[in-house]
Amino acid sequence: MKKPLVIGITGGSGSGKSYFVQELMKGFSPLQVCLMTQDNYYRARDQQPVDDCGVKNFDRPESIDGEKLLSDLQSLMAGNPVRLPEYTFNNPDITPKMLDFQPAPVLIIEGLMVFYWEKVRKLIDFSVFVEADELIKVKRRIIRDAKERGYDLEDVLYRYEHHVAPFYHQYLVPLKKEVDIIIPNNQHFRKGLEILEGFIINHLNR
Secondary structure (H helix, E strand, O other): OOOOEEEEEEEOOOOOHHHHHHHHHOOOOOOOEEEEEHHHHEOOHHHOOEOOOOOEOOOOHHHEOHHHHHHHHHHHHOOOOEEEEOOOOOOOOOOOOEEEEOOOOEEEEEOOOOOOOHHHHOOOOEEEEEEOOHHHHHHHHHHHHHHHOOOOHHHHHHHHHHHHHHHHHHHHHHHHHOOOEEEEOOOOOHHHHHHHHHHHHHHHOO
């Protein structure tokens, strides 16, 4: 099997990177592009680090099983399928399902920390950073966490101030000068989406 093109997509929480990837995938079949998301590699709740106030911090690199993520990425690159349970962000209303990932000419790995681990970063051929203004990210986070994860406003704002923002400035901001393309997403990402779609199509047609 020919070595697949590996695309890494990151961005701050609330930047819209997950929605961006969802829209990107609409233009391709699973036989063309395989999407991996870092969210499915969160460690169990009882293994999450806690801050000085005893609040579990899901925005630390150790919150994610980076070794498992690396191993699965390498398996897909070698032409082997991967199966793992869906991570439901501790939402009791969601029943986790098993997720199956098949090798494809293009592999996309998306998430906050995909560039944090050096061994993962070295496997990425093309890097994408989705960004948005701080206030927009906060608003999106409030809406998402209330709807999908059951967090109240006070909890969301506490986590954003003490977990999300510090992680973003410590780990993600320095990456912006190193990525291949930055896609602004304050209102829409149409042009950025078209550019990445064209890049992938060009690769598939080689």
